[in-house]
Amino acid sequence: MEKAKRAKISQLKYRMGKTIWSEMEKEWESENNSATVTSQEIQEFGQPIAQPAMEVLPIEEPPMEVSEDDEEENIPNFMPDESGDEDQDEYSDDDRAHQNQIFVHELRLWALKHKVPHIVLNDLLQTLRKTTNFYLPKDSRTFLKTPVGVGKEIASVAGGQLWYQGIETALQQFLRVMPQSIDSLVLNLSMDGLPLHNSGATEFWPILMQLYGIPDVPIMVIGVFCGTTKPDNVEEYLRPLVSELNHLLNNGICINGRRISVALRAIIADTPARSLIKGVVGHNGFHACLKCKIVGKRFERKMIFEGTAEDRTDAEFRSGAYCIGHQKRPTPLLDVKGMDIIKDIPIADDLHLLHLGIMKRLLLGYVLGSLKPYKKWSEDEQERISNLLVRIKLPTEFQRSTRALKFIKFWKGSEFRTFLHHISIPLLKGSITDSAYHHFKLFFMAVTLLSSNYYKQYWDFAGKLLNQFVEDFSVIYGRGYITSNFHNLVHVAADVKRFGPLPTISSYPFENKLQHIKRLVRTGHSCLSQIVGRLGELREVEAASEKEILNYPFRKTRQEEVILHIRADFILRQGNRNGWFLTKNNEIVRYNRASETAGQFVIEGHKILRKKPAFSYPRSAEIIFNYIATIEDLSPEAVRINVCDVKCKFVVVSLDEGVTFHFSPLTHTLQQ
Secondary structure (H helix, E strand, O other): OHHHHHHHHHHHHHHHHHHHHHHHHHHHHHHOOOOOOOHHHHHHHOOOOOOOOOOOOOOOOOOOOOOOOOOHHHOOOOOOOOOOOHHHHHHHHHHHHHHHHHHHHHHHHHHHHOOOOHHHHHHHHHHHHHHOOOOOOOOHHHHOOOOOOHHHHEEEEOOEEEEEOOHHHHHHHHOOOOOOOOOEEEEEEEEOOEEOOOOOOOEEEEEEEEEOOOOOOOOEEEEEEEEOOOOOOHHHHHHHHHHHHHHHHHHOEEEOOEEEEEEEEEEEOOHHHHHHHHOEOOOOOOOOOOOEOOOOEEEOOEEEOOOOOOEOOHHHHHHOOOOOOOEOOOOHHHHOOOOOOOOOOOOOOHHHHHHHHHHHHHHHHHHHOOOOOOOOOOHHHHHHHHHHHHHOOOOOOOOOOOOOHHHHHHOOHHHHHHHHHHHHHHHHEOOEOHHHHHHHHHHHHHHHHOOOHHHHHHHHHHHHHHHHHHHHHHHHOOHHHOOHHHHHHHHHHHHHHHHOOHHHHOOHHHHHHHHHHHHOOOOOOOHHHHHHHHHHHHHHHHHHOOOOOOOOOEEEEEOOEEEEEEEOOEEEOOOOOOOEEEEOOOOEEEEEEEEEEOOEEEEEEEEEOOOEEOOOOOOOHHHHOOEEEEHHHEOOOOEEEEHHHEEEEEEEEOOOOOOEEEEEEOHHHOOO
């Protein structure tokens, strides 16, 4: 009896494995068009890629000695009853095959999400094959569905290699389930350089794409150039993109049987990348400005740009009017249907221009004394300010806190952004001269106003503030600092009025994707092939990483604390770090708890009785909701506020251990 049952189990395993792998073969062949392993692929990945179809060998049961003492309970519980019919056996096979598919799918997603090295995954697969009944391949590349034949997708171009998968291919992969409410796609494109190694010259120039207005879809990789320098031939680098883009602009794209229109919104890049793709001179040229016809001057071995000039136009650019001094070579971007070559490539990139550009230049000048005639902060002053910086507790919406000044050369753009928007006004007061502080407030207020649609009525005013900031900079610090970065500030307001607030034309999302791409390279050999292979593996995990759909607002209880989630990026909880908000009546309230009655959420808290604007020049800080108050101004009486009456969340900075508070809004939480 025991021998018969064990033989029955072996037969079930064999039939189940055969069914599973036949299905996996069909799935694999549909995704990889029957490509074969070539010698070139062996060089790219180091060894031949295991074929997706695993040969299932006939199972030969070794002779078994069955003890008469074996008990019935030792037989696996999925063993069908001996009296069961054939239909019951078939049902058991299908059920086990389904469980195997789920396990394989989840294990693959886990390995991709956590970037498990292939050698580690090989060991895990071997262990699972020995100790479980799951049917798994021996090689990690077969298991992860690493694309084969990637060498055929890579073309040789001037200065390196180019892999271009295309806009339509990327969209089809990421938008397999298209929401019915979407009938058009608006694209932001980005190009930028990425050095791969500190000890080598290899660099990538990816072409990235963002779907404007659909934040849940990740940044997509359209193509990648790999070489020892930037692309030598812009025509070869961009022509595939331009040709496909024109086709999509004319015909749209068909996704799941639905025709979706496509539009190009902007091309976002830093200064060197903008010069490359437009085929114009670099930022140190006499005619370097991309927006106006100003001519630079040599001053103290620098190129400076004083004043303003007539705006450049798309028609003049296309006619070759700027071929002397500005245009260096033709660009395929001129062939993009309906594109304004001047206006549709914004310079108002907050990461490179405002945070790593202006704010970093100013703060380094204060710390190191590089902004003459002002002296650097003393060591005692730097230590005092550093202690204040590390004690500041930022809300949970911030992914990075500020570090001490001794690390300022290593600060990320997000740290300069946090300093500018929330720390600079209270901290710089008294730390720099009054004239420098008043001058800085021009920059601070202008950038704040341009960072949210809520301040749209003040965008013209913000443009005037930036013009004054640039004009006064030479008076306060000297002519030698008015380089192209500072001159570009006079064109920021125009970009914002055309495209929207600064975060909508920011390169922060693209920069994050660049770093992700860089981490995919594991060796210095065949770097582009590695990237293509890793991206092919990650398609499934990125397409499957759908966010949980939540209905806001909602509450969570942790011990005795009630945490209120107003929106996905807006959380209120007890304490100074996450508890302060502004009502639509401009009252400052500290959150205590929240309750729900008949579907309505009500916040209970304590409001500030007296507050004052943080400054009065160049305008009252009240228009950007920057306030100062003390803990003594907090009312002991509780107030109840409907969640619909919340205007924004505050970032609170205290430099005197909780006595005085400086309030500044989280601009992305501002709501009309």
